[in-house]
Amino acid sequence: MVDLYIMRHGQSTANRDNIFTGWSDVALTTQGVDQAKVAGQKLAAANVHFTQVHTSYLRRAIQTANIVLEELNQLYLPLHKSWRLNERHYGALRGMNKDEAKAEFGAWQVHQWRRSYVAVPPLLPTTEAKRQYPLGLEPRGESLAMASARLLPYWQDVIAPELRQGHNQLIVAHGSTLRALIKYLEQIDDADIMQVEVDNGSPIHYQLDDQLKILKKEFV
Numbered sequence: 001m002v003d004l005y006i007m008r009h010g011q012s013t014a015n016r017d018n019i020f021t022g023w024s025d026v027a028l029t030t031q032g033v034d035q036a037k038v039a040g041q042k043l044a045a046a047n048v049h050f051t052q053v054h055t056s057y058l059r060r061a062i063q064t065a066n067i068v069l070e071e072l073n074q075l076y077l078p079l080h081k082s083w084r085l086n087e088r089h090y091g092a093l094r095g096m097n098k099d100e101a102k103a104e105f106g107a108w109q110v111h112q113w114r115r116s117y118v119a120v121p122p123l124l125p126t127t128e129a130k131r132q133y134p135l136g137l138e139p140r141g142e143s144l145a146m147a148s149a150r151l152l153p154y155w156q157d158v159i160a161p162e163l164r165q166g167h168n169q170l171i172v173a174h175g176s177t178l179r180a181l182i183k184y185l186e187q188i189d190d191a192d193i194m195q196v197e198v199d200n201g202s203p204i205h206y207q208l209d210d211q212l213k214i215l216k217k218e219f220v
């Protein structure tokens with residue numbers, strides 16, 4: 001048996017302002033910092049010992065992971081960062097207020113973009129190279145299915161082998177990438193994933209067997 005904990009970052013400035021975020025690199029709010037502290041305290045109370053922590057290239061997740069590790073008194077742990085754990089890329093929606101998007105495109109369409117497995121948001125015409133994202137790596141926009149396709153190699157190549165060795169792992173990531181991971185782990189079908197929500201700063205615990213099948217799931 002091994003323990004996997006997954007959690008979404010604390011509230012970001014864009015979450016507070018109801019703005020589509022994706023790969024925009026926004027910071028935590030004071031409330032988000034507090035959520036991360038409380039999550040870390042809950043994990044400390046659960047007396048979990050991780051061997052590694054995984055997060056994205058985005059500061060809201062990295063900041064959350066560091067706060068959690070501080071509360072756990074395990075700041076020494078390796079913190080692995082991968083762009084594969086980044087939030088689903090919201091394409092041309094990023095930076096747009098979600099209510100204004102509903103007024104412009106209709107509530108049904110916006111809900112499809114936000115919660116369906118296959119809906120692709122309006123694409124950016126191009127993306128620029130950034131130091132952390134070489135040219136061509138940053139998507140122009142992603143459906144949840146597209147985000148899942150670039151997330152799962154990280155699960156299969158990096159996280160799953162550690163779990164199979166009995167090493168407890170913590171993933172601090174994003175609403176959509178965690179929905180993609182939950183869909184994969186729990187074998188949720190494409191229609192039912194629309195109902196799954198992941199709250200800011202709320203850890204989920206999976207107890208897995210040595211085949212990584214779920215023995216128990218609980219909200220911490």
Ligand SMILES: O=C(O)[C@H](O)COP(=O)(O)O
Pocket residue numbers: 019020021022087090114174175176
């Ligand atoms: O990228 C975003 O805007 C948020 O992280 C999550 O957005 P959602 O609630 O539309 O999935």
